[in-house]
Amino acid sequence: MLIYIIFLILIYLMLLLGKHKIVKGLDFYWLTYFFVFIFSAVRFDVGYDYTMYYHLIEGDIKFLDDQLNRIAFLSRKLVILSHDIGFTQFFFIVSSFLIIFLFYKTIRKYSLDFSLSTFIFICFPVFFFQSLSVIRQYMAIAIVFYGYRYIKERKILPYFALVFLATMFHKSAFLALPIYFIYGNFFVNKKIILFLYILGFFSSNLLGFLVGQLSETYAIYINGRITGEGGNLILIFFQTMGFFLLPIIYSIKDRNDKEYNFYLLCFYIGLLIWTSLSKYGQAGLRGGLYFISFTILLIPHLKMKVKQYYFIRQSVFVICLAFFFLNLYIGSKHKIKDPNMPYQTFFNKKVNDLKPNE
Known part of the structure; x- marks a missing residue:
């Protein structure tokens, strides 16, 4: 636990130094993320799926060829390259850098x-912490998130090219194609938002059927061939956040703020997917993440919209801290393995040092 406390304190201090530009010539904002990259890149057996990837790269996993063939092209090549050069950690270094x-x-x-x-990004369990486990999909999510610049600039071909690149890491990235058409084409109508919010609680079977029919990648979650926690506690928080955003939506009407409208619609569409498919375990969270990731930009954007932004900002910081440590606590109670603790680096570690994953 101590290493995570130090990790968070250092991030806070670097952000503080970056904001006030105390040390001239040093970009502490950049250093913050470089530090996060190092923390992620050198980790050993941190993240629930770390063990699976480690054994896959080492080549000592059952049905190796079948396991490799189900992985998207670039993710598979990265696994094979890490194996061929005899450096297992290479996969985690490259994926951490990309994300x-x-x-x-x-x-x-x-x-x-x-x-x-x-x-x-750091504290909400569905972002940084999730990237330590669902590595291949988070590389795809990071590429789509980066593609926002092409959405804003209305450059459809570069955006679609990035989505295609993302599918080479995880096939689910095709779900991000419609995101392009949300920006600038929809005004946040309060009735539509309310409809999306309520629909999520009553559309599980319908959306589950559609996903199972349209996506072979996600059918394995819908049909129960892959199980996992759906993140119910954090889902309840996002549902609560969606509920409390409704009064803001009802009081603010700004057709000209394309960013505000885009972030809100992405949030509620992602919440719809997550809520609808939550009973299928990981399917809801994984499907919604391409949209939910824009929450990282949505909440700060309220700075331009509400007079009480300072209160909202401080409240979100407190919530971030609570979720950071709650996530570590819940992980420590996992019935199979603690995905986060102890934090270790890969130096002088061997396969026998891995915690059992089943």
Whole structure:
């Protein structure tokens, strides 16, 4: 636990130094994410799926060829390359760089409150912590999130090219194709938002059927061939956040703020997917993450919308801290393995040092 406390304190201090530019010539915002990258890249047996990837790269997993063939092309090549060069950690270093760098670039360019966006990314369990486990999909999510610049610039071909690239890491990235058409084409109608919010609680069977028919990748979750926790506690928080955002939506009507409308619609569409498919375990969270990730930019954008932003900001910081430590506590109670603790680095570690994963 101590290493995570130090980790969070150092992030806070670097963000503080970056905000006030205390040391000239040093970009502490960049250093913050470089530190996060190092923390992720050198980890050993941190993240629930770490063991599976480790054995896959080492080649000592059952049905190796079948396991490799079900992985998207670039993820498979990265696994094979890590095996061929005899450096298992290479997979985790490259994936960490891709995820952290692309989130940093997008947050730095578009967030109206860099520090708050960073804390949301680090502390909310569905973002940074999730990236330590669902590695292949998070590489795809990071690419889509980075593609927001092409959505804003209305460059459909570069965006679609990035989505295609993302599918080479995880096939589910095709779900992000419709995101392009949300920006600038929809005004946040309060009735539509309310409909999306309520629909999520009553559309499980319908959406589950559609996903099972349309996506072979997600059918394995819907049909129960892959099980896992759906993140019920954090889902309840996002549902509560969606509920309390409704009065803001009802009081603010701004057709010209395309970013505000885009972030809100992405949030509620992602929440719809997550809520609808939550009974299928991981399917809801994984499907909704391509949309929910824009929450990182949505909450800071309220700075331009509400007079009580300072109160909202401080409240979100407190919630971030609560979720950070609650996630560590829940992980420590996992019936199979603790995905987060103890934090270890890969130096001088061997396969026998891995915790059992089943």
